Amino acid sequence: MVNAIIFGAPGSGKGTYASRLQSKLGVDVIATGDVFREIIKENTPLGRKVKGYVEKGLLVPDDIVVEVLKKRLAKTTSGKGFILDGYPRTVEQAKALEKIAKIDVIIKLTVPEWIIIERLSTRRICKNCGEVYNIRYLKPKVDMICDKCGGPLYQRPDDTPEVIKERIQVYERQTQPILQYYKEKSVPFIEFKCEEVDIPPEVVVEKLLKGLKRLKLV
């Protein structure tokens, strides 16, 4: 069993690697962005409240995020642990998490800006199941169709170079204090520094798995 948090700028490959680690290790992957998008679809009072923040690109307030995460974690059924993606985004959220679950490891991905821009402007996502593709580096078998579920692929409206640069800066500003927090708590880190735009996901995942094995977490 392993409870991990994965950190990486938008376009660092976080979602892709988390999804592959999920298949390999049987862990649950909880991406708060996806959880919020599901809640918004439900169109409940909570969903309408959350929508206001997400659509403006603002962080959802900590009290709501923590409640939502608690409920989602209570539903994890694998018994193999979890990987959090998109949580915590504030030190307050990290502190709240400490009361809910023990974190064994931080997975940190470092990717240069030019690679992120190159990758995100060519990224496509399945509308149906959220699987991530790339029209240059990670093509689906059939053009614009998801290999996994046959759903249609689309491009996120914020996957443009100007918006991407801004999102990277926001990410750095938000994440530094949280990484610092976990360093002070002596939570072990597995760091992967990307240097090639087209590094195959399996190579990265193997390295991450090696890191987990070295820490005797899998």
Ligand code: ADP
């Ligand atoms: P992005 O990488 O573009 O930020 P995500 O899918 O991770 O996309 O998140 C989408 C939106 O959901 C965020 O812009 C934010 O409004 C909300 N969100 C996700 N996770 C959190 C969190 N931990 N705290 C606050 N808001 C969050």
